[in-house]
Structures are given as structure tokens and as C-alpha cells.
Amino acid sequence: MRFLAVTLIANRPDPVTGVLASPQERFREVLRSAQLAEELGFDGFGVGERHEWPFLSSAPTVVLSHIAALTRRIRLFTAVTTLSLLDPVRAYEDYATVDHLSGGRLEMIIxxxxxxxQRELFHVTPEDQWDRNAESYEVFRRLWREPKVTADTRFRPPLKDAEVWPRPYQQPVRVWHGSATSRRSVDLAARWGDPLFSANVTHPAEPYAELIRYYRERWEHHGHDPARIAVGAGSAGLCVARTSQEALAAYRPVFESNLAHQKQAGLPVVFETLEDFVERSSALVGSPQQVVDKVHRYHEQFGHTVLHVTADSFGLGPARHRQSLELFQGEVAPVLRREIPDPPFAWAPVLPPAEPTA
Structure with missing residues (x-):
């Protein structure tokens, strides 16, 4: 199994200290988090893309480029790239550049x-957002694979023998499809034979498990090898401590702040208490053994081989958060790496086969 640390760069007052970081301070926290993730042995670091309050993640390519300069090994993920809002040509140019600068460490979740x-900001409607996403992805993947592209597009000016630079470093970059509640993202992933990444953060496991089962069905329907399926899954929170009591006490301010934010924003509340949240959500809050057991329970339903946890110290404080990540990497991850397989592809740059030597 492989492990990512992910941030959406949310910027709300800390529930314990009440301090609201400046945007510059928050970006510096993200850079430190990426370096810490590499230091502790995480396999990837992800940066989200959101174009609305309270997020500062509107320019993930810029953030990932800076992280690329500060790190050497860790793979760099988008989580997610909102292709329904973007011009696929411009998105290709930005991400191909990041891929070159990082030495082929980029992976995308779209x-x-x-x-x-954010939909209103980009004049995208609920009726056309899925069609925009599908069209943008088709153009994006062709740009990554073909030197010239002709496409009769609906949502951007048509392309005729378009050459777009720089040409790719990875051939091609690996693209995962983020899935939350709709079969349309699952269908798109299965159609193209791409890996799936389940959000797995808002609800209990079953709705996500149903979509993953559907993905496997559609994958085979499209004629792909079942042995090549790769599924990733998110987690709703992380706090690993020596005992469950210690973990619950440390995480309670985080839960209560998130609950208050959901109610203020008019979002549906699924878990009313911390105890219910820890029991029925994907949150990894507890002792190392409890976290191992919970990931295994989800793996039985999902069959996932990649897991993401939060990169942010929100509500825990830097010292407690680092201790949690250290326990995760020291006592949880080694067990899961032994007991759950890796994805069915190399965790390395996607490069063309080497030319045979004479």
C-alpha cells in the first residue's frame, strides 16, 4: 500500500488558538508539510484545487512547482484538478511544465x-459541468500523447493541428479520477482504463463502496484487464496516539470546529458526535492498532491500494500533528505495506521503454 499526505489549503481560524494565519503563513505551512511528508517516508503529497472561501488552493501548479524545488523523492499529486472549470490546453501547459520541473514526479487526480x-465564478452550470469535464479530459489526454491535435470542441475554440509546448516528460502523466457521489466520474475512469480515487470523507463507507463496485463492473465492460485496476481512497481525519482516549481528546476540537463550519455553511451533517464520526466515518483516530484495523475494514470493501491522510495540523498543533504522522509512518504504515499490495504499476516516472541495445 502507498500513502499520500494531502491538503486543500483551507484557511480558517485554528479551533484551539483562534488564530487565523495570513495567506503567506498558510502557504509556508504547506511547504513545511510537504517537506515533512518526504522526511517521514510518505509516497506522495497532494494539493487540492478550490476557487472559493476558505481555500487558498486556486493555483495548485504554482504550489506544486515550489514543492518540487524543495523535495527530491516524493510524488506530487493534484487533489483534484477541476478540469470542468479549466481550459484543457492551458491546464496541459501548466502541468507539463510542473512535470518537467519535478523530474517526472507529477500524478494528477481530476x-x-x-x-x-467556484462554478459561478467560471460560468459553469450544473447542466454542463459533467460534459465540460469529459471534453476537457479527452483533449487533455490527447495533448499529452499526440504531437498535433485536431478537436471539434464545444466548450473552447476548436483545435486544428494544434502543437502545444512543452512536450511531455512523462509519457503520459498518470491521471486518476476523483469520485465522490456520481457514477459519471466512475464511468469516465473505467472508459479510459484509468485509476479511481474515492473521496471517502463525507459519508460512511457504503456509498463509496457501491461506486467502486460499479467502477470494477464498467472496467471489465470496456475490456480492460481486471488485474490492472487501481483504487485509492481518502480519509476523513487523522490523529494517531498511544491510546484511543488520548487520540479522541486531541481530536475533539478539530471535530467540533468542522461540525460548526458545516452547520454555518448549511452543509448536511452526517455525524453529530465525535464518537459516531470515529466509529462510522473513514477518520483514522485512535491507537496504531485501531488505525490498522480500520484501514483493513475499508480495504475489504474497497480493495484500495493507495490511502491519503490529511497533511494539515489544524486544531492539533504542529507538535501533536507531527507525533501523529510519526506514529502513522512508524507503526501503521509498515504493517499496511506488508499486508495490502501496492498498485499494479511502478511508483515512478512513466517513461517510454528503453531502446534495445545492439
């Missing part, structure tokens, strides 16, 4: 994105 405000 999706239509969530949130009314």
Missing part, C-alpha cells in the same frame, strides 16, 4: 470539482 461559488 474531477469536476465541488462548490456553487
Amino acid at each position: 474531477g469536476k470539482g465541488n462548490g456553487t461559488a
Whole structure:
């Protein structure tokens, strides 16, 4: 199994200290988190893309480029790239550049994105967002694979023998499809034979498990080898401590702040208490053994081989958060690496086969 640390760069007052970091301070926290993730042995670091309050993640390519300069090994993920909002040509140019600068460490998770405000900002409607996402992805993947592209597009000016630079470093970059609640993202992933990444953060396991089962069905329907399926899954929170009591006490301010934010934003509340949240959500809050057991329970339903946890110290404080990540990497990850397989592809740059030597 492989492990990512992921941030959406949310910027709300800390529930314990009440301090609201400046945007510059928050970006510096993200850079430190990426370096810490590499230091502790995480396999990837992900940066989200949102275009509305309280997120500062509107320019993930810029953030990932800076992280690329500060790190050497860790793979760099988008989580997610909102292709329904973007011009696929411009997105290709930006991400191909990041891929070159990082030495082929880029992996992308794409999706239509969530949130009314960001959809309105880009004049995308609920009726056309899925079609935009599918069209943008088809153009994007062709740009990555073909030297010239002709496409009769609906949502951007048509392309005729378009050459777009720089040409790719990875051939091609690996693209995962983010899945939350809709079969349309699952269908798109299965159609193209791409890996799936389940959000797995808002609800209990079953709705996500149903979509993953559907993905496997559609994968085979499209004639792909079942042995090549790769599924990733998110987690709703992380706090690993020596005892469950210690973990619950440390995580309670985080849960209560998130609950208050959900109610203020008018979002549906699924878990009313911390105890219910820890029991029925994908949150990894507890002792190392409890976290191992919970990931195994989810793996039985999902069959996932990649897991993401939060990169942010929100509500825990830097010292407690680092201790949690150290326990995760020291006592949880080694067990899961032994007991759950890796994805069915190399965790390395996607490069063309070497030319045979004479």
C-alpha cells in the first residue's frame, strides 16, 4: 500500500488558538508539510484545487512547482484538478511544465470539482459541468500523447493541428479520477482504463463502496484487464496516539470546529458526535492498532491500494500533528505495506521503454 499526505489549503481560524494565519503563513505551512511528508517516508503529497472561501488552493501548479524545488523523492499529486472549470490546453501547459520541473514526479487526480461559488465564478452550470469535464479530459489526454491535435470542441475554440509546448516528460502523466457521489466520474475512469480515487470523507463507507463496485463492473465492460485496476481512497481525519482516549481528546476540537463550519455553511451533517464520526466515518483516530484495523475494514470493501491522510495540523498543533504522522509512518504504515499490495504499476516516472541495445 502507498500513502499520500494531502491538503486543500483551507484557511480558517485554528479551533484551539483562534488564530487565523495570513495567506503567506498558510502557504509556508504547506511547504513545511510537504517537506515533512518526504522526511517521514510518505509516497506522495497532494494539493487540492478550490476557487472559493476558505481555500487558498486556486493555483495548485504554482504550489506544486515550489514543492518540487524543495523535495527530491516524493510524488506530487493534484487533489483534484477541476478540469470542468479549466481550459484543457492551458491546464496541459501548466502541468507539463510542473512535470518537467519535478523530474517526472507529477500524478494528477481530476474531477469536476465541488462548490456553487467556484462554478459561478467560471460560468459553469450544473447542466454542463459533467460534459465540460469529459471534453476537457479527452483533449487533455490527447495533448499529452499526440504531437498535433485536431478537436471539434464545444466548450473552447476548436483545435486544428494544434502543437502545444512543452512536450511531455512523462509519457503520459498518470491521471486518476476523483469520485465522490456520481457514477459519471466512475464511468469516465473505467472508459479510459484509468485509476479511481474515492473521496471517502463525507459519508460512511457504503456509498463509496457501491461506486467502486460499479467502477470494477464498467472496467471489465470496456475490456480492460481486471488485474490492472487501481483504487485509492481518502480519509476523513487523522490523529494517531498511544491510546484511543488520548487520540479522541486531541481530536475533539478539530471535530467540533468542522461540525460548526458545516452547520454555518448549511452543509448536511452526517455525524453529530465525535464518537459516531470515529466509529462510522473513514477518520483514522485512535491507537496504531485501531488505525490498522480500520484501514483493513475499508480495504475489504474497497480493495484500495493507495490511502491519503490529511497533511494539515489544524486544531492539533504542529507538535501533536507531527507525533501523529510519526506514529502513522512508524507503526501503521509498515504493517499496511506488508499486508495490502501496492498498485499494479511502478511508483515512478512513466517513461517510454528503453531502446534495445545492439
